[in-house]
Amino acid sequence: MPSSRTRERESDVARDRDRNRTDSLPVPPGRNFRSAFRDLANGWAQRELWFHLGWQDIRQRYRRSVLGPIWITISMAVTAIALGILYAGLFGNPLEEQLPYILVGFIIWAFIAGCISEGSEVFVANSGLITHLPAPISIHVYRLVWRQMLFFAHNLIVYAVMLVVFPQPLTWTDLSALVAFALLVVNGAWIALLVGIVSTRFRDLPPVTQSVVQLLFFLTPIVWIYEDLASNPAVAERAAIVQLNPVFHFVEIVRRPMLGQDQHLHSWVIVTAIAVVGWAMTLLVMRRYRGRVAYWV
Amino acid sequence: MVSIDVRDASVDFPIFDAKSRSLKHTVLGVVGGNVAANARKVVVIEALKGINLHLQDGDRLALIGHNGAGKSTLLRLLSGIYEPTAGQALVDGRVAPVFDLGVGMDPEISGLENILVRGLFLGMTRKQMEARVDDIAEFTELGNFLHMPLRTYSTGMRVRLALGVVTSIDPEILLLDEGIGAVDAAFLERAKGRLKDLVARAGLLVFASHSDDLLRQLCTSAVWMEHGTIRQQGPLEEVLDAYKGRERAASGG
Numbered sequence: 001m002p003s004s005r006t007r008e009r010e011s012d013v014a015r016d017r018d019r020n021r022t023d024s025l026p027v028p029p030g031r032n033f034r035s036a037f038r039d040l041a042n043g044w045a046q047r048e049l050w051f052h053l054g055w056q057d058i059r060q061r062y063r064r065s066v067l068g069p070i071w072i073t074i075s076m077a078v079t080a081i082a083l084g085i086l087y088a089g090l091f092g093n094p095l096e097e098q099l100p101y102i103l104v105g106f107i108i109w110a111f112i113a114g115c116i117s118e119g120s121e122v123f124v125a126n127s128g129l130i131t132h133l134p135a136p137i138s139i140h141v142y143r144l145v146w147r148q149m150l151f152f153a154h155n156l157i158v159y160a161v162m163l164v165v166f167p168q169p170l171t172w173t174d175l176s177a178l179v180a181f182a183l184l185v186v187n188g189a190w191i192a193l194l195v196g197i198v199s200t201r202f203r204d205l206p207p208v209t210q211s212v213v214q215l216l217f218f219l220t221p222i223v224w225i226y227e228d229l230a231s232n233p234a235v236a237e238r239a240a241i242v243q244l245n246p247v248f249h250f251v252e253i254v255r256r257p258m259l260g261q262d263q264h265l266h267s268w269v270i271v272t273a274i275a276v277v278g279w280a281m282t283l284l285v286m287r288r289y290r291g292r293v294a295y296w297v
Numbered sequence: 298m299v300s301i302d303v304r305d306a307s308v309d310f311p312i313f314d315a316k317s318r319s320l321k322h323t324v325l326g327v328v329g330g331n332v333a334a335n336a337r338k339v340v341v342i343e344a345l346k347g348i349n350l351h352l353q354d355g356d357r358l359a360l361i362g363h364n365g366a367g368k369s370t371l372l373r374l375l376s377g378i379y380e381p382t383a384g385q386a387l388v389d390g391r392v393a394p395v396f397d398l399g400v401g402m403d404p405e406i407s408g409l410e411n412i413l414v415r416g417l418f419l420g421m422t423r424k425q426m427e428a429r430v431d432d433i434a435e436f437t438e439l440g441n442f443l444h445m446p447l448r449t450y451s452t453g454m455r456v457r458l459a460l461g462v463v464t465s466i467d468p469e470i471l472l473l474d475e476g477i478g479a480v481d482a483a484f485l486e487r488a489k490g491r492l493k494d495l496v497a498r499a500g501l502l503v504f505a506s507h508s509d510d511l512l513r514q515l516c517t518s519a520v521w522m523e524h525g526t527i528r529q530q531g532p533l534e535e536v537l538d539a540y541k542g543r544e545r546a547a548s549g550g
Contacts, residue, residue: 049417056406056414063405132400133418134377134392291380294373295310 036286043138050139054146072154080106080158087223096166098225103162104258105222107155108251111184113213114148119192120199120209127297137293141193145185152181159258169260177257180268184250187275190282197289200296220247246274298389299469299500301352301375305384308345308370308525344370345525347384352501359512359533360505361540362522368505371522372396372472375503390500393419393468398459404448408439408458411447415462433461436491464491471499475506489514509537 043050062068083106084099091098119141123130126140163170199205221242229239242248249267256263345367352358360368373379374386376394401418402411412433416426434443437457447455496502496515506512512519512533519536521529529536 046417046420048423049414052414052417052423056403056410060403060405128400129418131373131378132394132397134394135418294378294380295382 031287031291033283033287036283036290039136039286039290040138043136043142046135046139047142049135050143050146053143054150057143057147058150069154072151073157076103076106076110076155077158077161083223091224091228093225093228100162100166100168100259101225101255102223103158104255105251107152107159108184108254109217109220109222110155111148111152111188112247112250113217114151115145115188115192116195117210117213118144118148119195120206122192122196123200123293123297124203124206130294130297137197137290138193141189141196144192145189148188149185168258171260174257174260176263177254180253180257180271183268183271183275184254187250187271187278190275190278194278194282194285197285197293200293201289216245216247219245220251222251246270299354300387300389301350301470301501301503302387302389303348303350303374303381303385306345306348306374306381306386307343307383308367308374308379309341309343309382312340312342343525345374345381348374348527350520350527350530352503354500356518357496357502357516358504359516359519359536360503360522361507361512361519361537362528366522367525368522369396369474370525372474372503372505375470376472388470390469391420392470392472393463393466393499394472394474395463396472396474398456398463402447402455402459405446407446408437408443408450409434411458412443412462415459416466419463419466419468421466429465433458433465436464436487437461460488460491464488464495466495467498468495469500471496471502473502473504473506475508512537 058069058072062071065071067074080099080103084095084102087093087102088095088098122140122144123137129135130137130140195205195209199209219242226239226242226248229235232239249270252264252267253271255261256267348371350371360371362368370379372394373396374381375388376392376396377386377388378394380386401415403414406414409430412430413423413426416429417423421429434440437443437454437460439454439457442450442454447458450458493515502515504512504515516533518531519533520527521536521540529539
C-alpha cells in the first residue's frame with residue numbers, strides 16, 4: 001500500500017528530525033513522572049487556596065439559609081433515622097442495632113460517593129479556572145476531597161448524638177477509625193483524579209459514573225447487614241460474594257471501629273493494596289495526560 | 298533569572314465533536330489558526346505552529362495580529378496553562394496572567410473575599426493579600442460596597458476590583474491580554490498609571506492588544522502573529538508599520 005509506505009517514510013523523516021533535535025534540545029518537559037509529582041506537590045503547596053475554596057463551597061451551598069451548613073447534618077440525620085426505622089421493621093432487627101449501622105454506613109458512603117461522582121466532573125466544572133489561571137490540576141482534586149471531608153465532619157455531629165442515644169461498646173483501639181478514614185481520603189484522592197482526567201476526555205463517563213455509584217450503593221452493605229445474611233445458611237454462599245466488592249472493605253474498615261466491632265485484617269490489606277495500585281495507575285495517567293486536561297476541558 | 302525560552306513549540310487543539318471527514322484537507326482561512334485532521338482522524342486546530350521565542354529580563358513584548366491569530370493561545374502557552382503539543386516552552390519565573398478579569402470571581406461572595414481568592418490564585422499567600430487589601434480597597438474606590446456580594450456590582454465595579462487585585466501583585470513575568478475596557482475614563486487614567494507601575498515592577502512583559510496607543514506606552518519590541526505562526530518579530534514601530542501596511546493593502550486591494 002503506497003499510502004502506508006509514504007506514512008512510514010514520513011515518520012522516518014520525523015524520527016530523524018527528532019534525533020537531530022535532541023542534540024540541541026533537552027527532553028521535552030511535561031510527560032514524565034517528575035512533572036506529575038510536581039503537580040501534586042505544587043498543588044499541596046497551594047493549600048491556603050483550596051482550604052479556602054473548600055470552605056467557600058460549603059458556605060456557598062447554604063448561603064442565605066438560616067441554619068446554613070447545619071443542613072448537611074440535619075438531612076443526614078433525617079435519612080438515617082427514617083431508613084433505620086424502615087429497615088429495622090423490614091428485617092425484624094432491633095432499632096438500636098439497625099439504626100447505628102445505617103447511620104455510620106451512610107456517613108462513610110456519602111464521602112466515598114462524593115469523591116467518585118464529583119470526581120467525574122472535577123475538571124469540566126472548573127474549565128474556566130483551568131483555561132485562565134495556571135495552577136496545578138491537583139488543586140481542584142484537593143479542593144473536592146477537602147470539601148467531602150468537611151461534609152464528613154458535619155455528619156459526625158449526628159454520629160456523636162447517636163452515641164448518646166445508642167451507646168456503642170467503644171474502646172481506645174477504635175481510634176483506628178481515624179487511620180481508616182485517612183486511608184479513605186488517600187483513596188478518594190486518586191479516584192477523583194483518575195476519574196476526573198478520563199471523564200474530561202470522554203464525556204460519556206460522568207453519566208456512567210453516576211449510574212455505577214448508584215448501583216454500588218445497593219451492592220454494598222449499608223442499609224442491609226452483611227452478618228445477618230452470612231449467618232443465614234439459605235443465602236450465606238451468595239452473600240459472601242460481597243467480599244469481592246472493594247467498596248465493602250472501604251466501608252468496613254471505618255464502620256467497624258466506629259461501632260466498636262472487631263476488625264478484619266483482610267479488609268485493611270485490601271484497602272491499602274487498592275491505595276497503592278490506584279495511585280500507581282493514576283500516576284501513569286498523570287504522566288501521560290496531565291498536560292492534556294487544559295486542552296480537553 | 299527571569300526568562301522565556303520557546304523552541305519550535307506547537308499547540309494543537311483536538312476538537313472531538315467536529316466531523317473530521319468533511320475537513321480532510323487543511324483549510325486555510327483569513328481569521329483563525331489552521332484546521333487539520335491528525336493521524337487518528339480527530340479534527341485539530343493548529344492554534345500555534347513552530348513558535349520560537351526568547352525573552353529575557355527587561356523585555357517588553359507586544360503581540361499583534363488578527364483575531365484568532367494565536368495571541369491569546371501564545372499567552373496561555375507562556376503561562377503554562379497549555380503545554381506544547383510539540384517542541385518546548387521553558388518559562389523561568391513567577392507568572393502572573395491577566396487574561397479574563399471575570400474568571401475566578403465568585404458572584405456570591407463579597408468583594409473583599411474575592412480579592413483574597415483572586416490573589417491566592419495568582420500565587421500570593423493569605424498574609425501578603427491581607428497586607429495589600431487596604432491599598433486595593435482604596436484604589437477601587439468601592440468603600441463599603443466591598444462587603445457586599447459581587448453579584449450586586451456593576452460591570453465597571455467588577456473591573457475595578459479585578460484590576461485592583463492584579464495591579465497590586467509583584468510578578469516576575471506579566472502576561473496581559475487586552476479587554477481591560479468597560480471602565481470610566483477617569484478611572485482608566487488612574488488604572489493606566491497603576492498598570493505602568495506594575496509593568497515597571499515586572500521583570501518581563503508580554504502584552505496582547507489591538508490598541509497601538511497602549512502598546513506604544515508599554516512595549517518596546519513586538520511579534521506579529523498570523524495563522525498561529527510568527528510572521529515578523531522586531532522593534533515595536535517596525536513591526537507595527539509592517540502590520541498596518543499589510544492591513545491597508547488588504548483593505549485597499
